[in-house]
Amino acid sequence: MAKFYGEGLPHCDVQALSGKLLVIEGADASGITSQINxxxxxxxxxxxxxxxxxxxRSTLVSEELIEAQKSNxxxxxxxxxxxxxxxxxxxxxxxxxxxxxxxxxxxxxxxYTLMARDTVRGASPEWLEKIxxxxxxxxxxxxxxxxxxxxxxRYFEKNLRLGYWESGMDLGLAGNVFDSFILYQKKxxxxxxxxxxxxPFHIIDxxxxxxxxxxxxxxxxxxxxxxxxx
Amino acid sequence: xxxxxxxxxxxxIAVEGLDGSGKSTQIYLLKRWLEMQNMKVFFTQWNSSxxxxxxxxxxxxxxxxxxxxxxxxxxxxxxxxxxxxxAPLLRAGYIVLSDRYVYTAYVRDMxxxxxxKWVKNLYSFAVKPDITFYFxxxxxxxxxxxxxxxxxxxxxxxxxxxxxxxxxxxxxxLFQKRICDHYDTVxxxxxxxxxxxxxxxxxxxxxxxxxxxxxxxxxxxxxxxxEVHYG
Numbered sequence: 001m002a003k004f005y006g007e008g009l010p011h012c013d014v015q016a017l018s019g020k021l022l023v024i025e026g027a028d029a030s031g032i033t034s035q036i037n038x039x040x041x042x043x044x045x046x047x048x049x050x051x052x053x054x055x056x057r058s059t060l061v062s063e064e065l066i067e068a069q070k071s072n073x074x075x076x077x078x079x080x081x082x083x084x085x086x087x088x089x090x091x092x093x094x095x096x097x098x099x100x101x102x103x104x105x106x107x108x109x110x111x112y113t114l115m116a117r118d119t120v121r122g123a124s125p126e127w128l129e130k131i132x133x134x135x136x137x138x139x140x141x142x143x144x145x146x147x148x149x150x151x152x153x154r155y156f157e158k159n160l161r162l163g164y165w166e167s168g169m170d171l172g173l174a175g176n177v178f179d180s181f182i183l184y185q186k187k188x189x190x191x192x193x194x195x196x197x198x199x200p201f202h203i204i205d206x207x208x209x210x211x212x213x214x215x216x217x218x219x220x221x222x223x224x225x226x227x228x229x230x
Numbered sequence: 231x232x233x234x235x236x237x238x239x240x241x242x243i244a245v246e247g248l249d250g251s252g253k254s255t256q257i258y259l260l261k262r263w264l265e266m267q268n269m270k271v272f273f274t275q276w277n278s279s280x281x282x283x284x285x286x287x288x289x290x291x292x293x294x295x296x297x298x299x300x301x302x303x304x305x306x307x308x309x310x311x312x313x314x315x316x317a318p319l320l321r322a323g324y325i326v327l328s329d330r331y332v333y334t335a336y337v338r339d340m341x342x343x344x345x346x347k348w349v350k351n352l353y354s355f356a357v358k359p360d361i362t363f364y365f366x367x368x369x370x371x372x373x374x375x376x377x378x379x380x381x382x383x384x385x386x387x388x389x390x391x392x393x394x395x396x397x398x399x400x401x402x403x404l405f406q407k408r409i410c411d412h413y414d415t416v417x418x419x420x421x422x423x424x425x426x427x428x429x430x431x432x433x434x435x436x437x438x439x440x441x442x443x444x445x446x447x448x449x450x451x452x453x454x455x456x457e458v459h460y461g
Contacts, residue, residue, distance in 0.1 A: 010297045010343030064285035075313035081306040088298045130351040
């Protein structure tokens with residue numbers, strides 16, 4: 001049975017949700033996508049139906065959200081709420097229906113990343129937690145922890161340049177993108193550790209090899225899947 | 231979290247009421263009065279940024295919204311207007327006039343089933359207005375004014391998403407009845423100033439102006455520039 005953090009979504013019965021909601025959290029370039037792909041194959045190989053979701057992928061506002069990021073014309077509170085809208089749409093139209101069908105949902109980040117990004121930008125944690133009371137409590141939250149210095153290297157392995165948002169350039173932490181990236185990712189990490197006091201994360205050492213991490217995740221997930229096999 | 235009072239040099243005046251309560255006429259007349267005294271006044275409308283507007287009108291057209299996403303997308307829209315216009319102008323010492331404010335969202339979202347505490351928290355980033363006038367009109371009067379003058383109702387405006395009735399006019403009536411009931415609660419809880427909206431327009435306006443003069447040091451908002459600002 002699934003549960004909401006707070007009062008939840010109006011008119012939504014979660015009694016009959018039999019699937020499992022699994023979340024992998026972490027910074028950009030921390031290796032989440034590779035792990036989601038590996039775990040998805042592993043689960044499908046065993047016969048589980050798997051749906052993967054991630055932030056900024058709603059049918060409702062994702063295009064406009066991407067547009068807003070590019071043009072950088074919306075302020076912090078507006079962006080926070082825009083992301084919350086995107087998340088709510090995916091929760092209602094992808095996650096919950098998939099849970100109802102008994103699938104395993106792999107989330108490439110969930111409300112915690114959104115809350116961490118917003119608190120770093122000055123939003124009140126209390127305000128955010130109360131907004132996200134409509135979110136379902138995942139069955140498992142894994143946090144792939146990678147030190148900012150290593151993240152930069154990973155980032156360069158994937159992209160040629162450091163992105164504006166991933167480096168938190170909107171915060172004016174440093175005059176150059178490299179220093180800004182390190183400072184920003186440190187703040188994000190602190191925000192996650194703060195969130196961890198309230199929300200139980202299972203921390204995974206993101207410095208291990210991709211294969212080692214996959215095995216670690218598989219071990220953690222396995223007991224949760226048992227209840228899907230009566 | 232709930233709304234907090236502000237300490238900005240400006241003043242925020244909002245009007246609330248059912249559709250057809252005459253509040254837009256009243257705030258227009260208030261704006262004219264303040265402008266003609268050469269005051270720093272700014273009137274804000276619900277014209278949001280193109281991006282948010284594009285998202286919300288697309289969503290409405292496709293009828294994709296649930297109570298939660300309806301609430302959040304409007305909150306996004308409002309936040310944009312708040313961060314770009316309302317807050318900076320209050321800091322700059324303007325009298326900001328707002329046709330509808332967060333209370334409209336409270337009643338609309340509560341009517342759709344969002345928890346009251348959740349909605350209030352959602353909008354807690356916006357300061358409490360210095361004065362909010364509620365144009366109090368019986369439901370039957372408001373329905374008459376709307377349904378006789380402008381019969382083309384939109385899907386969400388008529389609350390069709392709530393499944394109250396398949397007839398759009400009937401749905402609108404039932405929806406407005408619920409909005410009206412929620413307004414009653416919000417007006418007393420939030421200390422909105424009731425104005426009897428069945429009275430003649432000028433009488434209402436004089437009450438509003440009188441109330442404003444008593445509660446706000448208006449002379450301090452007179453612009454130092456000769457040119458009048460028609461915001």
